[in-house]
Amino acid sequence: MRAKEFIPEGRDTKPIRKSVKQSMSNLSTYNTLDNNNHPYLAYRFGIALAGSPDSDMDKTTALGSNFTMSDYTDADTEIRKGAERVMGIKSSTSTGKGSKELNTVNTTSPIATPKKNKYGI
Numbered sequence: 001m002r003a004k005e006f007i008p009e010g011r012d013t014k015p016i017r018k019s020v021k022q023s024m025s026n027l028s029t030y031n032t033l034d035n036n037n038h039p040y041l042a043y044r045f046g047i048a049l050a051g052s053p054d055s056d057m058d059k060t061t062a063l064g065s066n067f068t069m070s071d072y073t074d075a076d077t078e079i080r081k082g083a084e085r086v087m088g089i090k091s092s093t094s095t096g097k098g099s100k101e102l103n104t105v106n107t108t109s110p111i112a113t114p115k116k117n118k119y120g121i
Helices: 018-023 039-051 074-087
Strands: none
Touching: none
């Protein structure tokens, strides 16, 4: 038995109607950017369109469309690890416990100090 005999995908795909072909100029379809199965790739394609053709960008980001969560309490960590155990999975990256403020805080105000008028106010 061949795969095409028992996999119905793609068989019921109808060709583009003649009226659409005649009225739509340069219509392009992307099977790999399916909004149902790969919405993140379709989103990134839209971002690439915004800067194209002059700019270059990465196809994905560090987080991408990966499921991401942050544990705020020890109870959250316990719940997450229990779910990982049930599903038989492990997280691929972790930033570790605790957070620190970056030393990039402005120490001076970007707003100019008000100047006194001729009355001293």
